[in-house]
Each structure stands twice: as structure tokens, then as C-alpha cells.
Amino acid sequence: MGGWAIAVHGGAGVDPNLPNERQEEAKQLLTRCLNLGISALRSSLSAIDVVELVVRELESDPLFNSGRGSALTEKGTVEMEASIMDGPGRRCGAVSGITTVKNPVSLARLVVEMVDNDFFITEDNIGMLKLAKEANSILFDYRIPTSGLESCAAVVEKPIQMNGLPISVYAPETVGCVVVDSQGRCAAATSTGGLMNKMVGRIGDSPLIGAGTYACDLCGVSCTGEGEAIIRGTLARDVAALMEYKELSLQEAVDYVIKRRLDDGKAGLIAVSSKGEVAYGFNSVGMFRGCATEDGFMEVGIWE
Amino acid sequence: MPPERREPREAALRHCLQIGVDAIKAGRSPLDVVELVVRELEDNPHFNAGKGSVLTSNGTVEMEACIMDGNTKKCGAVSGISTVKNAISVAKLVMEKTPHIYLGFDGAEAFAREQAFSDGMETVDSSHFITPENIERLKQAKAANRVQIDYTQPIPKAEEETSLPNGDSQIGTVGCVVVDGYGNLAAATSTGGLVNKMVGRIGDTPIIGAGTYANSLCAVSATGKGEAIIRATVARDVAALMEYKGLSLKDAATYVIEECTPERTAGLIAVSATGEVTMPFNTVGMFRACATEDGDSEVAIWHDEPCD
Numbered sequence: 001m002g003g004w005a006i007a008v009h010g011g012a013g014v015d016p017n018l019p020n021e022r023q024e025e026a027k028q029l030l031t032r033c034l035n036l037g038i039s040a041l042r043s044s045l046s047a048i049d050v051v052e053l054v055v056r057e058l059e060s061d062p063l064f065n066s067g068r069g070s071a072l073t074e075k076g077t078v079e080m081e082a083s084i085m086d087g088p089g090r091r092c093g094a095v096s097g098i099t100t101v102k103n104p105v106s107l108a109r110l111v112v113e114m115v116d117n118d119f120f121i122t123e124d125n126i127g128m129l130k131l132a133k134e135a136n137s138i139l140f141d142y143r144i145p146t147s148g149l150e151s152c153a154a155v156v157e158k159p160i161q162m163n164g165l166p167i168s169v170y171a172p173e174t175v176g177c178v179v180v181d182s183q184g185r186c187a188a189a190t191s192t193g194g195l196m197n198k199m200v201g202r203i204g205d206s207p208l209i210g211a212g213t214y215a216c217d218l219c220g221v222s223c224t225g226e227g228e229a230i231i232r233g234t235l236a237r238d239v240a241a242l243m244e245y246k247e248l249s250l251q252e253a254v255d256y257v258i259k260r261r262l263d264d265g266k267a268g269l270i271a272v273s274s275k276g277e278v279a280y281g282f283n284s285v286g287m288f289r290g291c292a293t294e295d296g297f298m299e300v301g302i303w304e
Numbered sequence: 305m306p307p308e309r310r311e312p313r314e315a316a317l318r319h320c321l322q323i324g325v326d327a328i329k330a331g332r333s334p335l336d337v338v339e340l341v342v343r344e345l346e347d348n349p350h351f352n353a354g355k356g357s358v359l360t361s362n363g364t365v366e367m368e369a370c371i372m373d374g375n376t377k378k379c380g381a382v383s384g385i386s387t388v389k390n391a392i393s394v395a396k397l398v399m400e401k402t403p404h405i406y407l408g409f410d411g412a413e414a415f416a417r418e419q420a421f422s423d424g425m426e427t428v429d430s431s432h433f434i435t436p437e438n439i440e441r442l443k444q445a446k447a448a449n450r451v452q453i454d455y456t457q458p459i460p461k462a463e464e465e466t467s468l469p470n471g472d473s474q475i476g477t478v479g480c481v482v483v484d485g486y487g488n489l490a491a492a493t494s495t496g497g498l499v500n501k502m503v504g505r506i507g508d509t510p511i512i513g514a515g516t517y518a519n520s521l522c523a524v525s526a527t528g529k530g531e532a533i534i535r536a537t538v539a540r541d542v543a544a545l546m547e548y549k550g551l552s553l554k555d556a557a558t559y560v561i562e563e564c565t566p567e568r569t570a571g572l573i574a575v576s577a578t579g580e581v582t583m584p585f586n587t588v589g590m591f592r593a594c595a596t597e598d599g600d601s602e603v604a605i606w607h608d609e610p611c612d
Contacts, residue, residue, distance in 0.1 A: 096408060096506075245549040
């Protein structure tokens with residue numbers, strides 16, 4: 001027991017007809033991100049630094065929808081959102097409606113630093129934010145709607161649905177990472193390009209603390225899937241609450257929320273505990289994920 | 305607190321409580337009642353919601369609100385509202401008319417305009433919401449270079465007072481929780497946020513599980529320092545303690561306020577499916593009011609006034 005552990009996800013709700021090459025690509029990306037996190041953990045980076053690092057990598061790769069490759073709103077624009085939470089002290093930060101910053105998770109991290117100054121928000125902090133924006137040079141200006149893509153609806157016969165879209169059209173839209181470092185500190189981060197064809201201004205679960213992301217002394221959790229179901233079920237917080245108030249183990253808590261807190265919703269999550277355990281669960285068709293623990297265990301998967 | 309600051313708020317609390325009681329007796333659903341009561345509070349300039357909202361660092365108003373139905377756990381939330389008279393009604397429409405839960409800023413305003421002919425979607429010039437007291441508060445907060453959490457006094461002093469009926473702490477958020485005779489529950493919260501807040505800063509009010517929550521066990525509306533309430537997932541935790549640890553409403557609420565949030569950061573109002581009501585807070589005071597079917601009713605501010 002004990003030791004570090006890490007899990008990553010690239011979204012829940014995967015087209016069962018996804019071509020093998022795409023599946024392989026996804027697994028390679030997940031493996032690469034896990035390894036990135038593992039090296040960082042071995043160099044004793046703290047949990048919150050590791051989750052930020054890994055999610056930046058996931059954001060930068062266009063394969064999963066978040067950052068590059070983000071899904072489009074009904075107007076053809078992109079709005080990204082992210083949140084990050086540090087178990088010790090439960091410091092957290094979140095951003096939404098991001099259109100020109102390359103790595104939303106890093107912006108969320110900056111919010112943590114500002115909020116941590118109690119409620120003292122000064123010109124300096126705002127300046128820091130501006131610098132960050134400039135440093136994260138714009139790759140794509142998502143404010144400009146991509147023409148011809150105003151409506152992303154597609155008609156498929158009797159499709160498996162996810163978030164109201166046929167699964168062949170739906171792109172699992174979220175990435176996340178949870179880590180417990182060798183000091184037992186947990187952290188979690190989630191980032192998304194949002195829901196395809198969503199209303200402009202729609203905020204999902206990814207930037208909402210307690211819904212898509214949560215970390216405390218006991219665990220770190222990152223969720224993905226149908227945002228509204230995750231919000232309603234306060235999924236990430238409930239994993240921790242079950243451990244804290246009902247004394248369930250990490251896996252029991254994960255299973256419980258997937259089974260009983262989602263009602264008709266489809267979602268998945270990854271979680272780590274302060275004791276070095278890692279767990280995941282999903283009731284959707286597939287979830288891109290990977291996990292590794294200090295004792296050498298490593299696994300990457302898509303299906304059950 | 306001088307009478308001229310206290311009395312209008314107490315009177316407003318009494319008035320809103322009565323509106324709520326009358327609506328419940330008339331058979332309105334808890335969801336409708338909480339919206340009704342919060343609208344009344346939003347329209348009252350003495351509270352930090354709707355008219356009377358505190359100002360951002362740019363001198364603008366950015367309001368947010370949230371509503372949740374206990375039975376279905378359907379919910380709606382908005383942030384960054386600046387021209388709609390009643391943010392709580394926009395939140396309710398998001399819940400009822402969209403596949404989503406939460407809309408922010410431009411998207412929320414655009415949606416409200418599309419719904420312009422629905423009941424209660426009145427839009428106004430954003431100057432409607434701005435009061436001289438709040439202009440003064442912002443000036444003082446900037447001079448002190450702080451984000452002010454106690455907005456009930458124009459001068460930023462250590463003394464804390466709250467300013468929201470039905471359980472709203474210092475920050476001045478307004479809220480309402482209701483249970484009807486059948487055990488149906490609903491919660492609603494609305495706010496202008498923090499004085500001198502960064503443009504775009506979102507607090508706990510629109511975050512399901514932080515400032516607002518309702519399920520089949522209880523309905524909760526919290527108020528206080530947003531960041532502390534978010535961190536402690538206050539509203540959800542009251543319900544989770546009841547569900548997972550078997551605590552009573554009162555014990556769960558007290559635990560969350562006393563053990564999970566730092567001193568002087570939070571307060572909440574909560575009702576249970578069985579008709580209990582509790583209003584704990586760890587600030588100096590919290591403007592609050594409650595009423596139950598058996599005829600008890602109270603309006604209070606400080607700690608030594610019983611209202612449970």
C-alpha cells in the first residue's frame with residue numbers, strides 16, 4: 001500500500017465501430033501521457049504539477065477533444081473549459097468559455113494560485129493572468145466560426161446515443177488525469193472542448209468542482225460523459241463523500257456512483273486514493289483510459 | 305447595526321416569507337415558490353442580488369443564480385447576467401427549455417432574449433441594478449485594494465453582517481428553500497457576487513452542490529465566501545451526510561458549517577422532506593427567516609435568536 005499512482009482518460013462514450021487504427025492511436029497517446037506522468041512522479045513532482053503536465057499533453061494533441069480538436073458549438077465556434085484541484089487544502093481553480101488560450105488547464109491552475117491568496121485579488125494577479133495568455137500563443141483562433149459547420153447534426157438510423165448525439169458523430173469530449181504522489185497527496189484535473197453542437201455559453205461538468213473534478217485528502221477524481229448527468233449526480237464529490245462518510249473503499253465508491261448516481265446518464269470516471277490505489281468505472285460504451293501504479297502495474301484500455 | 309440598515313431588510317424578509325407561505329398554501333409547487341420568493345428578493349435593492357447587486361472591478365453587474373428540483377434533481381444555473389431583471393427565472397428556463405443545466409455570459413443573455421416573451425424575462429438597461437451604495441462600496445474596496453466580502457457596510461470593517469433573507473450570509477446572496485406537505489423539495493439561490501470581483505469570476509451560487517442543492521431528502525441554499533463553499537461542496541455535503549451517514553438535517557447542516565468551512569465564511573438554510581428547517585452560520589450574523597406549517601415563524605439576524 002502506498003506509493004504513487006496515476007490514471008488518465010480521453011473521454012467516455014466511444015463508437016463501437018471506431019476503426020482499429022484510431023483505437024491504436026488512442027492507446028498510444030494514453031500510454032505516452034501515462035509515461036510522461038510516471039517520469040514526473042519519479043522526479044518527485046507534486047501531484048498537482050503532474051496532473052497539469054499530463055492534461056496539457058492531452059490538450060495539445062488533437063486526438064481527444066479538448067484544446068486542439070475541440071468540439072464545435074452550434075455556431076461553429078469552440079469554447080473550452082477546465083478545472084484542477086489539489087487534495088491538500090482542496091485548493092481549486094476553473095475556467096470556462098476559453099477561446100484563445102492554448103492550455104485551459106494551465107489557466108485554471110493560475111486561478112488556483114490567485115484564489116489561494118485568500119480573497120485578495122490585485123493588479124499583480126491580473127497581470128499574471130495576462131502574461132499567461134500571451135505566453136500561451138494562439139494556435140487556432142476559435143472565436144472565428146468555422147463556416148459550413150454551424151450545424152453538426154447528423155442522421156443515423158437507430159444509433160447508440162451519447163449526450164443526445166449518435167455515437168458515430170459524438171466525440172468523447174473530455175480529458176482528465178488523477179494522481180497521488182509518493183507523499184500521498186492527491187490531485188485531479190479535467191479539460192474539455194465541450195459538447196458538440198451545444199448552445200453557446202453552455203457550461204458542462206468539467207469546470208465544476210464536485211461534478212467533473214474533485215480532490216481531497218482521500219482521493220482525486222476526474223469524470224467524463226454526459227455533463228448534465230454528472231452535474232446532477234455531483235459525481236466526483238460523491239466518490240469522496242462515500243469514502244469519507246460511508247467508509248467505502250475507492251473501488252466500492254467508484255462502483256457505487258457509476259451504478260447509483262447516474263440515473264439514465266452515461267458517464268465514466270478515473271480515481272486514485274491517497275493510499276496509492278487506482279480505479280475507474282463507466283456505464284457508457286467504452287472509455288479511453290490508462291492507469292499505472294508504482295509497483296509496476298500499467299494498463300491502457302477502451303472497452304470493458 | 306443601525307436601524308436604518310436593519311429594518312428594511314427585516315421587513316423585506318417578513319414580506320417574502322409571507323409571499324412564500326401564501327404560495328405554498330395556494331398549492332404552488334416548491335419549485336415555483338422558491339422562484340417567486342427569490343424574484344422578490346432580487347427586485348429588492350437592499351440585497352446583493354438583482355437590483356442592489358454589488359459591482360465588479362469594472363463597475364458592472366454580473367449576476368448569477370441557480371435553482372434545483374429535489375424530486376427529479378433537474379437544475380438550472382446562469383452566470384454573467386447583466387440585463388435580465390430576474391436571473392433566477394433565466395436559470396429556471398435553462399432547466400425547463402434547454403437540454404443543458406448551466407449557461408454563462410453572452411450565451412445566457414442571448415438565451416434570455418430568445419425567451420423574451422416568456423413570463424418574467426424582462427430585460428432592462430444594466431444601470432437598473434446599480435445602486436449608489438454599491439458604487440460607494442466599490443470605491444472603498446478599490447481604495448483598500450481588496451475584494452470585499454462584507455458588503456453590508458460601505459466601510460470595509462472587520463465586523464460582519466449579512467444581508468440576505470432566507471439564509472444568506474455576508475456576501476449578500478439571496479436564497480430560498482421549500483418543502484411542501486408532500487415532501488417535495490426545491491432550492492434557489494441568486495447573487496451579484498463579490499464587491500470588486502474580477503470580471504468573469506463565478507462564485508458558489510450557480511455551482512450545483514456548492515451553493516445550491518436539492519434531492520429527495522433535503523433542499524439547501526448556502527451563502528458566504530464562495531471559494532470556501534465550493535471547496536467544501538457545502539450544499540451537497542448536507543445531503544450526503546444525511547444519506548451516507550444517516551445524520552439528521554440539523555446535525556448534517558451544523559457539521560458542514562462548523563467542521564467543513566473556516567470561521568466566518570459560510571451560512572446556509574435547509575429544509576428536509578419531513579418538514580424540518582435549520583439555518584446554521586459561522587459568521588457574525590445572517591439575515592434569515594423561516595416558517596413552518598404549524599404556525600411557527602421567525603425573522604432573525606444574530607446567533608442568539610432561535611430560528612430552528
